[in-house]
Amino acid sequence: MDYSKLLVEDIHSVTMATINNEGKPITRIIDLMLYDEEGIYFLTARGKSFYKELMDQEYISLTGLKGKVSFSLSGKVKNIGSHKLDEIFLKNTYMQSIYPEDTRKALDVFCLYEASGEYFDISDPAHIKRAPITINSKEHGTYYTITDRCIHCGKCETICPQRCIHNEVIDVSQCLHCGACLEICPVQAIEFKGVKKRRKEDVCLMNMCMIEDDKGHVLVQNKINDSYTGITFPGGHVEKEEIFKDAMIREVNEETGLTIKNPYLCGLYHWYKHSIHNIILVYKASEYEGFLHSSDEGDVYWIDKEDFLNQPLATGMEYVWDIVHKQHQECIMSNMGEHKRGDLF
Ligand code: SF4
Ligand code: SF4
Incomplete structure (x- = not known):
């Protein structure tokens, strides 16, 4: 079966998925205009968010339906500019009404040039049929x-x-x-093959700094109005493309009024929630200047170092304490029902 021909000429309009600028999946109905040995061609206007997603991600997933038969493909796309644009308009004459005369100049053509997926037929529900389909790809999909x-x-x-x-086959x-x-x-003799391990993940980067003076005190923050409450150290979020050290200095200044110097990176405290890997970079600093003041995040004040572990600590702060005192460099938190547990490394 010529799947490219079927997708372009018989199905023509498919559901195509990309990831939007919030990191969430988004689908659109896209017309497949042409095919040849290089791949399958479609187009979009440069002003659309779809265009930006294609340029950023260079990857799409699509599904086309014909009755009870579906064709799904995921793979790489590239922008080929106006190459094949006139050929597309000649073959798909309705495009001349949508983009009359030379307004087609707003469009760029994309080629799906390396993809794999499958054909899935449930016309006879008791005897389904499936087969891998590819475009210039050596991948052969998933199977048991x-x-x-x-x-x-x-x-x-x-x-x-x-x-x-x-x-047994x-x-x-x-x-x-x-x-x-x-x-x-x-005996776990059956395996699901062909699933690629995901190497990328969504990450939220944060920081926290233990500031100590030369009199045996540490600066704490009593976090309020937050899902994270209790005694903690000042800190916050690392902004996009921000240097980690600068982010730590900025956050301490915003929350305490102090400007720290030479914060030392002691280790990492991290956990997963809602598919996001949350990572706190844990620092300590003993050089600072300025005048202490609290912020909306909570009151800040000095306490004796020895009293720290007796405070009503925010979740996991006993592990952070361990990290700043160089006993371990990493703590991963996990939920055990109501309880949270940290494993130190
Ligand atoms: S996954 Fe296993 S049980 Fe399910 S249809 Fe395939 S072979 Fe049969
Ligand atoms: S051992 Fe597993 S794979 Fe083999 S027949 Fe039993 S269930 Fe099937």
């Missing part, structure tokens, strides 16, 4: 397979809703990807 750890118990064959396991062309076989296998 039985490894040589199999002890021949037969449980997977019995539970498979599509009856597509025979003699999965017919991948009929597999639903439901995962029931993997869950029931008593």
Whole structure:
């Protein structure tokens, strides 16, 4: 089957996904205009946010539907400017009404030149069909397979809703990807192959600084009006593209009125929440100047160092204390139901 021809000529309008400027998925209906051995072509106007997303990410996912058959592809796109623009307008004459005369100059053409995905047919629900599809890509999608750890118990064959396991071999062309076989296998002999490990993640960078004087005191902040309350050290968020050290000096100044010098990076305190990796860079400083004042974030004041661990501490501050005293350099927090636990490294 010529999937490119089918996508461009039969389906033509597909749902295409990118990531918007808030880091969230966004879809649009996009017409696929042309195809050749290089890839599949579509276009958009340079003024659209879709254009900016394509230029930034150079990657899309699309799904086209024809009856009960779907075609999905994910892959790399590149801007080829006005190359093929006239050919697209000749072949797709309705475009001449949307962009009459030379207003087409506002458009750039993109080529989906390396992609992989699958064809999925549920026309006969009891016997689904699926097959990998690619454009200039060596990837062959995801699939379930039985490894040589199999002890021949037969449980997977019995539970498979599509009856597509025979003699401990999965017919991948009929597999639903439901995962029931993997869950029931008593010896973890079934593997889901082809899933790439994600190397990028969303990160929120913050900082915190223990400031000490030469009389055995540390400066604390009693955090209020925040989801994070209790005794802590001053700190806040690192701004986009900000140098970490400058961010620490700025945050201390905003929250205490003091200007610290030479903050020393002691370690990292981090946790995951809502798919975001939150990382606090933990510093200490003993050189400072200026006059102490509190901010909306909470009162700041000096206490004896020995009393710190007896204070009503904000969550995890005992681990931060450990880090600033060089016992460990990293703490990862995890939720244990109501309780939070830190593991130190
Ligand atoms: S994933 Fe589901 S459909 Fe596929 S082989 Fe396993 S049980 Fe059958
Ligand atoms: S459930 Fe696991 S051990 Fe049993 S037949 Fe299937 S793959 Fe083999």
